[in-house]
Amino acid sequence: MLWMLRGLFYLIWAAGAMAGTFAFENRKAAVPTLERAGMVYFQLDPVLQTLNLLREPYRAGKGFQVVHQDRLLVLGEDSPFVILDGEIQQMEAPPVVEGGQLFMPAGFFTGPLARLVDGQIRLTGTTLALTDLKLAEPPTLSAVEVHYLGGFTKAVLVFKQDVAFTVKEGSRQVLIQFPKPVRYAGRPLQFDDPLVESCLVKDKQVLLTLKQENTSLSTYSLSNPFRIVLDIARGRTRSSRGAESAPPSRFLVILDPGHGGEDLGAKGRTGALEKEITLAIALRMAPLLAKSGVEALLTRTADTAVGLDERAGFANNRKGNLFLSLHLNAHKLNHARGSETFFMSLDAGTETAPAEEGQLLTGNSPLEFILWDLAQTEYLKDSARFAERVQEEMDRLYGMEKRGVKQAPFKVLAGVTMPAALVEIGFLTNPEEEKRLVGEVFQEQVAQALVRAVLRFKEEIGERWRTAAH
């Protein structure tokens, strides 16, 4: 019966379909559209054909990729997320598949696709028009921020609109180039920063002058508002984009101390704060790992607010081999104790996960988990294995029975393209645990236990991490 109903529904719905248009230079292509819940969707393939672009399967999963020059756009049939050059963007709705054809919401074309082709796409009624860059608005730089985060400097260029850019590295300079002259009302900037000396905006370029040679650079962009983020660290120069074929020579762990800044996380009875303890433990882990030949980078090294997407973006751009997010638990029952370790799973239920605000992929639809499908499927087994090692070491520390790891849709894990786990180190709502967790002795013990888990995982996967895809 169901197929009949679906067929009937399709007929009714198809009768309401409208003809759309995609306009580009002198070309105009008819694009079938459809309307769902008051929103217009455009069939993807005719638009791509007009632009001489191709939709191909993405790796082995259900996703697709569209490549333009050195840029990569990944999308999924059921996912409201797309990934452009490693950056996750959310559309107003997931795509719709009808009659074997893929229809994308209008925001896909005006947002990610426009950025892929370095143009502007405007929607008028059922017409999408791609404007040549020459006619597009000039990029307007509204602020330049430079923050030293202990070991590296984060320089952020904030723009009024999305802009295309390329980055070139000189020996003591970083040159960010734009297709049009950049508008900037401010003066040339000098910084009191260990790594960045000055910033000069001139014509189609923004030039950052560094205080020393031999730095490494990692570049990515963020939306709302559009920001170009440059992480500049001491060390050998490494290109931020483009395929480097040489296998990585070091195992890199990204440690993610939960919360920070105004986001305090859980709070103990005597005022202990999750954001402070997670950072203290991560800061203890880094030198312990270094002693074992494992490099560690922290998503924050101070009491600063860092968004979840930004944490994942940092990990992906740094090409980490392993990601560990550190948190503390809270529970209504103050006798709840011990550790819990989570990894991401498509089938994850949310009922067992600690309800930390903003941490879970909640949303209205389980379709959001498809993001995990796109970014994380190939790491599922390794993430589960790593979570198990973490849980074993933590149970040993607490003198508890071996407990299994859990699966939950944590947002910060969903965006990470490497094996990843999240550990709730202990319960800050348990007065006894709170007392221990604020103490240096226990923090050091936790750091040692987590480092053991990392080293065991590294040992078990052997040399496989050298060739892992990113």
Ligand SMILES: [Zn+2]
């Ligand atoms: Zn937390």
